[in-house]
Amino acid sequence: MGPGSEVSAEDFSELARFWSKEGDAVSIYFQAPAPSEMAHRDEPILAKEKIQQQLSKLQGVGSADRADLQRVVETIAQMKGNHRRTKVIFACAGKKFWRAYDVAGDFGVRMEVGHGFALAPLLAQQQTRRRYSIALVDRHQARLFLLEAKQIVEQVPVLEAEEGEEKLRTTGARKSVHIERKKEERARQHFAYLGDALLHFREHGDFDRLLVGCRDELWPEIEAALHSELKRILVARFAIDPGLATQEEVAAKAQEFIDERERKEEQDLVEKVAGAAASDGLGALGLRAVIDSLEKHEVRALLFPDSHDSRNRTVSLCSNCEHLREGEVRNCDLCGHLMHLFPCAEEALLRHALGRSIDVRMLRSAKLPPDQPIAAWLRFRADRNTAEALAS
Numbered sequence: 001m002g003p004g005s006e007v008s009a010e011d012f013s014e015l016a017r018f019w020s021k022e023g024d025a026v027s028i029y030f031q032a033p034a035p036s037e038m039a040h041r042d043e044p045i046l047a048k049e050k051i052q053q054q055l056s057k058l059q060g061v062g063s064a065d066r067a068d069l070q071r072v073v074e075t076i077a078q079m080k081g082n083h084r085r086t087k088v089i090f091a092c093a094g095k096k097f098w099r100a101y102d103v104a105g106d107f108g109v110r111m112e113v114g115h116g117f118a119l120a121p122l123l124a125q126q127q128t129r130r131r132y133s134i135a136l137v138d139r140h141q142a143r144l145f146l147l148e149a150k151q152i153v154e155q156v157p158v159l160e161a162e163e164g165e166e167k168l169r170t171t172g173a174r175k176s177v178h179i180e181r182k183k184e185e186r187a188r189q190h191f192a193y194l195g196d197a198l199l200h201f202r203e204h205g206d207f208d209r210l211l212v213g214c215r216d217e218l219w220p221e222i223e224a225a226l227h228s229e230l231k232r233i234l235v236a237r238f239a240i241d242p243g244l245a246t247q248e249e250v251a252a253k254a255q256e257f258i259d260e261r262e263r264k265e266e267q268d269l270v271e272k273v274a275g276a277a278a279s280d281g282l283g284a285l286g287l288r289a290v291i292d293s294l295e296k297h298e299v300r301a302l303l304f305p306d307s308h309d310s311r312n313r314t315v316s317l318c319s320n321c322e323h324l325r326e327g328e329v330r331n332c333d334l335c336g337h338l339m340h341l342f343p344c345a346e347e348a349l350l351r352h353a354l355g356r357s358i359d360v361r362m363l364r365s366a367k368l369p370p371d372q373p374i375a376a377w378l379r380f381r382a383d384r385n386t387a388e389a390l391a392s
Contacts, residue, residue, distance in 0.1 A: 007088075007101055007126060009355075015099065015117050016351045019319070019340055020092050027118035028072050028089040029107040075100060090117045104149030105129065120304070120346045123354075124362035125149075132235065133207035134254050135198060136242035137214045137222055139187040142194050143242055145250055146207060147258075152251040191225035199227045209233050211254050213240040235261050263365045270366040273303060273375050282381065286372035287313050287345055291324045293376050294352055301359035301377040304346040305368065313374075315348035316341050322352045345374060 007015075018025065072089055085102040105125040112118040134145040134152075144155040201207060210233050214222055219237055226234070236257035240250070276283030282300075284293040293299050316329040320337035329339045342348040350360050368375055 007103065007122060011099070012119065012123060012354060015090055015119055016354055018090075018092070018095075018097065018117060020094060020115050022094050023113070023115050024094050025092045025097075025114055025117050026072070026090070027110075027112045027114075028091075029086055029110045029118075029121060030089075031086040031107050031109060071098075088122060104151055106150070114343065115340065116342065116347060118344070118347065120344070120350055120360070121306075121362065123350055124360045127360050128362075130208040131206070132209045132211060132254065132258060133198065133201065134211045134213065134250055135194065136240060136245060136250065137191070137194060137212060138218065138242045139190065141242070142190075145247070145254075147251060147254055150251070150255060152247055152254075154247055187221070188225075191222050194222075195225040195227055195230065198230055202229060202233070209235050209258075211235050211257060212237045213242060213245065213250065213253065215239065215241070266361075266363060266366040269301075269361070269377065270303065270363065270368060270375070273377050274368070276378075277375070280381075282378040284376040284378060285369070287315070287374050288326060290349065290374050290376045291315070291326060293378055294324060294349065294358075296382040297356070298378045298380055298382055299353070299356075299358050299376045300379045301361055302346070302349055302353055303361045303363055303368065303375040303377070304349075305363050305373050313345040314341055314343050315345045317348040317351055324348060324352055349374070 072091065075087065075089065085104055086107045088101045088103050088107070090099045091097060103122065103126075107121055107125070110118075110121070129149055132147040134147055136143040136145070146153050146155060198210065202210075210230055212219075212222060212234070214237070216239050223231075223237075236254075238253055238257065240253060245253075273283040274285060275281070277285035277289070284290045284299075290299070290302070314327055316325045316327065316339040317323070318332035318335065318337055318339050321332060321335045323332050323334045323339075325333070325339065328341050331337065332339055340348075353360060
């Protein structure tokens, strides 16, 4: 299977079901370093160093697995920067399984070996990834950019004002006033058309959030032309020269506001969940409480840290009915089928969540209590009626 930019729901389902009794399922995340940080020829060297740190986990399994890892190194050697995308590989030599993807996002370099694949980083980033439309606006034209996972693309300008009477020069005061009024009306129409175009793109799902770059004195006129839905999803307005700004400058400027907004939203969500859990509201804190809420179909979103704080919190997942149990359990107490043991709790939880309309959030800056590193935001509480749940 060739590399793809998206991992489909069908792919996730297949990867989540995969299980190796021998424990030789290999998960590789390799984010290509920036050209200024490392020459492309050094990428396979870095990959080999990371793989060497994990080889001890494959001791005694067989030479086929080392051949698989050699294939990983060879694949990374062909990346040549990979357009700043992360190479994600899931492989198992024993079952002749190989899947490789080129995915946008921040994953760093990580490798894991076990009975199942490490899907939590990939699923969390893909679910929470947003597309940002950036409109650089002046009185004559608008430049549009799409920023997603720190990758920016400039699109066709929405509108470029026509040249006409504004180029005329006259000493007659009456005619000058007339020309100025035409300029103002043309600019107003330009801003109104831009607002309509952005709303059209938003309604068709072309982007999730909006940023506007312009000169300070133009912002009141531009803001007046934005529809209420666009104002609702507006992340920030920043000062910039729309005509002179480079693509790199636009991306850097916008990313500052995006990072700050995401940090605040993440912190607000953690505080909301922790507060709700403490007041017996729509929050669950700690592994046992989260498993209980998942089993009752109460969960709206799963929250877990970017680090592996939950690695020593093992969870068993039924291979048949997806029943969850804390710790190691050999057979399901509901259907009797074999339980799969996951040393990393979130890997079991997200497999249970797949296909159940549950968001998966990996926390990058906000912190959960160290002794309760997994939490959930709930839709309702099964032991309370709907009116009480909504009131909370």
